[in-house]
Amino acid sequence: MSSEQFFRTIYEDKDIVVIDKEHGVHVIEDRYDKNLPTIRGMLNSIYGKVFIVHRLDSGTGGLLVVAKNENSHRALSLQFEEGLVRKRYYALVVGKFSYPLTCMLPISKVNYHGRYKINFKSGRRAITSFYPIKIYDNKTLLDVVPLTGRSHQIRVHLKALKHPLMNDFLYNVKTDDKRLTLQAYELIFNHPTRNEEMVFRVDISGYMKDWLSS
Helix, strand or coil: CCHHHCEEEEEECCCEEEEEECCCCECCCCCCCCCCCEHHHHHHHHHCCCEECCCCCCCCEEEEEEECCHHHHHHHHHHHHCCCCEEEEEEEEECCCCCCEEECCCECCCCCCCCCCECCCCCECCCEEEEEEEECCCEEEEEEEECCCCCCHHHHHHHHCCCCECCCCCCCCCCCCCCCCEEEEEEEEECCCCCCEEEEECCCCHHHHHHHHC
């Protein structure tokens, strides 16, 4: 099994590796099927041991930074906790999303269906900005900037705005295709061991292009 079908390496040094993950690949072990390939498992087989700093939903494609040692893991984790890491996503959504807006609806913990939801009583603060890139007849390509880091944040906010992802088995039509029309295309952070801003961007994925042309 070649790792090339699951991710490609964008950058690496002695402290970190940055990869571009394919849609549909788990970052860590799936709770229901431990035999599915994971980014952590594949990187462990290459580097000996790696440390997961942040995750993408398995269905989401795009950029992920992984630490190669405990010091880098600690430094990067602190940046994520303090909201210093900047991320942007492409999202292909249902309908005509005609104008930019920032959604500030609070999100509650997961329910027994595996879904999160908007909850004004017990939900946690969540902020996402959406910017239309191109509007089609029945869908819109968005540039998305999450300003907080809640689980399923982009997906839940889009559902609440009545523009769910075109393909989302939890928050749109139920489907056997567990990939999402969501891609983390930009990732900006400070290098964990030297004073340098690291900026990474990738082109829109083949999976997203397929949906754009369908």
